[in-house]
Structure formats: C-alpha cells, structure tokens
Amino acid sequence: MTSPFERDPGTWFVCHDRPADAWTAALVREDFARWLRRRVSADEAKLCDVVLAVNEALANAAEYAYLGTAGGTCDLEAVYDVAAGALTVSVRDQGRWCEPDPNHHQRHRGRGIPLMRKLADALVIDTSALGTSVCMRFSHVNAPMAGIC
Amino acid sequence: MTSPFERDPGTWFVCHDRPADAWTAALVREDFARWLRRRVSADEAKLCDVVLAVNEALANAAEYAYLGTAGGTCDLEAVYDVAAGALTVSVRDQGRWCEPDPNHHQRHRGRGIPLMRKLADALVIDTSALGTSVCMRFSHVNAPMAGIC
C-alpha cells in the first residue's frame, strides 16, 4: 500500500548527496536520462533538451560550487506531473556562487546558463550562503514538437 | 481600523505597473530610497547597498526586458520584517530575458547581476515566458556593519 505522500518512483527521480565532480555528474546524468526515457513519453528532441539542461546544472555544481574548498555534494530531484505534462528538475549544491570574472574575455565559455534558459520553459537560479539551487521547468514535455534539428 | 491583511505602509513598499524606462527607474529608486531611510534603521553602508542593488534590477528591466517591443511595465515590492531584521525586495517585469551575447566582449558592461549578488544575502532570478523576476533578500539589515568603504 502506498500512502498519498509516498514518492512514486515512476514520477519522481531523486539523487541526493552525490559528490560534485565531473565523473559523478556524468553518472547522475546517465541515470537521470534512463529514468526520463522510461517514464516520460516525449519527442527525442525534448528528451535531448532536458538531459542537456540538467547536465549543464550538474556540470556547474561540479566545476564551480566548491572551487577552492575540499569539495562537496550536490542533489538532483525531478518531478514529472503526468497530468500537466510538466517536468520540474532541481539541482542543488551547498557551495558558493563563483562570479565569472567580467574583466576576462570568455568567448570559449559561459554557455551553460544561456543553454539552460533556452532549453527550459522557466529557470530559477537561487544563490545564497546556503548554496546554489537551479530549478528548471519544462512544460508540455509530452506535446509533439515542431522541431528544429 | 486596519484588517490584519492590510498592507502596513511602514513595512511594505509597493510600486506597481510603472513604465520600464530609465527615467521611471530613477524616480522609483528615489521613492524606494526615501521609504527605506524612513522605515528601516540601518547603517548608511547597508542602505546604500540596498538602494544600489534595487537600482540594478530596475535598470535591467528598463534596459532589456522589452528590447525590440513597444515597451512595458515593471513592479517593485519590498517587505521589511522588523522582527527578523530582514528586507526582501522583488522587481518583476513581463518582458523577455535577453541573453548577453557570449561572442561579444563586454568588459564595460555586465556588472549589474554580480553587484546584486554581492550586495544581497540571497538572490533569486526567475526567468520564464511570463517575464523576469529578481528577488533579493537582505538579512540583518539593522545589525551594525564591520564596514569596508
């Protein structure tokens, strides 16, 4: 018997306290992609969009959140609201925001957040002394797409 | 008689539907600064910090939110929680996020969001098709500061 408050593994994906590093980020991305493909029926393009957006958030936590410290962890949570066709994903770390140096030319970098903003329907970035949380909402993931490729 | 749901003008500052332009941004900033100085007892440095952070959010709404459109409005709301000594300010527009071009060197620009992040104790930037909202929290505004100047 499942209580109404229990998390349904079909519509939730939760992955807590993973080390914030590049290897773990790749593993968590792959786990998440498998869950997504199994549980969310959506166009291939939409699935690719979601996985890429999530990857960028995980990569940033791995690369920046714990710069100059001994390291730390990050959490990924995703909720799929089947009725609304909406997917919400959040990636949280307990690190410090690290300001990109505006005095430095970064032509080769700095496309992660712009990508998330393009890929998600809503993006919320919350920075404080408690860490950074990036929350993305993908609306109507199950709607057929007009698809640019 | 005031109902408990009525906004106490002493601890709320609300300014809705103002045109998102540079002139109005300056006026709203001045109004807000007057409210702040009257209602919030804090160090001069903290008051300056808050006004600057709010200015940057208003300036961005004026400069970017309605780029390439006929224009629009923005809202400023501030709540001062006297007991907690915490001030929360949000600036909202109904425009579109405008991605700074990463292919362009912007040494002379791009210090608004970094400033907000430094000045506020927490910054939440929410972008979606409904517009942009920037929410800043200043904790312990009434605590004496160790003050760099």
Add this chain to the structure above:
Amino acid sequence: MGPLVVVRAAGVLDMLTSPQLEVGIATALAKNPSAIIVDLNHVDFLASAGMGVLVAAQDKAAPAVKFAVVASGPATSRPLKMVGLAELIGLYPTLDEALAAVGE
C-alpha cells in the same frame, strides 16, 4: 599547403571527454592543414564544454585554416543552433556538404 584533416568524435562530449577532442584538434592543427572538419555525426551527447572546444578551435584555425563542423540531430546541431554557434562556425549536416564548403 597541408592536407585536409577530418577529426571524428563519437559518443559523449561533456566536461570529462571534451579535452580529448581538444587534443585531437591540436594534433590536426600541427599538421599545417588547409582545413579542419570536426565530424560530430557519431556524437550522441554534446554539452557546453564541447561547444567551447569548437569555438576555441575555430579561433585558433582562422583565418589561415578553414574550419567546419558536421552535425545533425537533436543532440548536437539543435543545441549548437540554440546557443547561436551556427552563426559563428560553419555547420553542415553531412561530411559531403562540409567538404564541398571547404572547397575539396
């Protein structure tokens, strides 16, 4: 004038694996080529780390060495276009088209 070099990547291009592509492109550049084509048609995941390598490669190649990228599909050309790199880098859906563009 040196040869035309095709650098082929496959699988995942994320922060972990993109440095390999960087090395592949540096090796190609060391051959003094007339053109470099990076073929991403066997890549199934391209992150911003990989995109950064492509922009850096284009910057190193130009103007002496022609530079083009082959990509198609939702995992590669779609995000490249979304982030505006199609305006910065010559992007072609097939190797044939890229070859024609660099004038072979």
Add this chain to the structure above:
Amino acid sequence: MGPLVVVRAAGVLDMLTSPQLEVGIATALAKNPSAIIVDLNHVDFLASAGMGVLVAAQDKAAPAVKFAVVASGPATSRPLKMVGLAELIGLYPTLDEALAAVGE
C-alpha cells in the same frame, strides 16, 4: 605633453546621467592630457552604468594617458571595490592622493 585634467562628477551617476560623464571624459581626452583624474567625491549614487564608463575611460586612456579615480564612502568606493574595479583602476580616497599617484 598636455595638461592634467580633473573631471568632476556630482550627484547621481546612473544609466540616465552616466553618458554625461562619458562626454566629460571624452572632452578631457581630446586635450591630449598627461593624466585624467575622475573625482567622484561629490557623487552620492554610483550605479553599474557609471562603473562601465570608468572602465571604458581607463581602456581609452591607457597606456598613453594616466587614469585615476577619486572616491570614498559607501555609495562609491564601496561598490567599486565590491565588484573588483579597485584592482583594475587606480582608486584614491582624496584628490591629493590621486594627484600624487599620477605624479603631479
């Protein structure tokens, strides 16, 4: 070698008024000065728009023309330091100190 020019700003330096400072600095540069000092000690509000003008001015001045900024207090030098501009631009609390620094 031209003169030393002091550009004085007062009141508010926001997106509305910063272009005036830009003009003031361009006028000063046109005099072929040995040094430009921008005095912000009568500015009571400095926004990022004004900071951008200072960085642009420093870029235009250097290396031929010495460039310094005078600022003190919570409305000007504090945010300049917060955003890292004190490492980029010579920042002095008084005009005397700025004059000494540019070697007058």
